[in-house]
Amino acid sequence: MPQLTRQAIAEGLATFILVFIGAGSIIVGTSTGLTGIALAHGFAIFIGVAATAHISGGHINPAVTIGFLVTKRIDSLTALVYIIAQLTGALVAAGILYSVFPSNSGLGLPMLSGIGLTEGIIIESLLTLILVVVIFQTAGDAKGPSGIAPIAIGLTVAADILVGGPLTGAAMNPARWFGPALVSGVFDNALVYIIGPIFGGIIGAFLADKVLQRS
Numbered sequence: 001m002p003q004l005t006r007q008a009i010a011e012g013l014a015t016f017i018l019v020f021i022g023a024g025s026i027i028v029g030t031s032t033g034l035t036g037i038a039l040a041h042g043f044a045i046f047i048g049v050a051a052t053a054h055i056s057g058g059h060i061n062p063a064v065t066i067g068f069l070v071t072k073r074i075d076s077l078t079a080l081v082y083i084i085a086q087l088t089g090a091l092v093a094a095g096i097l098y099s100v101f102p103s104n105s106g107l108g109l110p111m112l113s114g115i116g117l118t119e120g121i122i123i124e125s126l127l128t129l130i131l132v133v134v135i136f137q138t139a140g141d142a143k144g145p146s147g148i149a150p151i152a153i154g155l156t157v158a159a160d161i162l163v164g165g166p167l168t169g170a171a172m173n174p175a176r177w178f179g180p181a182l183v184s185g186v187f188d189n190a191l192v193y194i195i196g197p198i199f200g201g202i203i204g205a206f207l208a209d210k211v212l213q214r215s
Contacts, residue, residue, distance in 0.1 A: 023108025042158030090179030110169020124196025
């Protein structure tokens with residue numbers, strides 16, 4: 001099997017895990033609360049990165065992939081294939097959740113609460129910036145503690161959700177929003193979950209690559 005195909009399958013599978021477990025935890029969130037939702041997303045990322053990092057790098061996020069692209073760590077074709085795989089994995093996960101919970105039209109879709117569009121974009125940007133810096137400084141740095149990358153990245157996602165979850169849902173990931181949005185047909189504040197993570201991912205990638213890792 002071609003290497004890029006294996007990488008695409010890995011990215012699709014890992015993103016499926018994130019959306020199925022993460023969005024699923026929100027659907028049953030009345031029994032788990034914010035902490036449970038944060039931990040579910042963190043555990044899902046830990047599992048996904050641990051299972052796929054040696055194959056594809058374990059991006060699981062178009063914003064992360066774009067960060068690797070703009071810092072020239074992957075080529076354009078690889079980035080495009082990764083993003084398609086991530087969106088597909090998210091869509092399949094949301095479709096399965098819909099088949100199990102058809103009455104839950106939101107399907108764990110991240111949404112704004114008590115803030116406006118601009119504030120939402122800023123929050124998603126900052127949360128994603130933090131996440132991408134951690135990814136670059138662990139999994140993406142030859143001198144970094146790559147052995148703890150899965151747990152460090154998972155804990156970062158969980159911590160970000162504890163802060164940003166009540167405000168934006170703390171998606172930090174266009175694919176995490178895309179799957180539930182497309183299946184549920186709800187596209188409110190789409191710019192928050194597309195522009196915010198991508199902008200934050202690019203800034204975080206440049207901060208890590210050009211400043212923190214500069215020799």
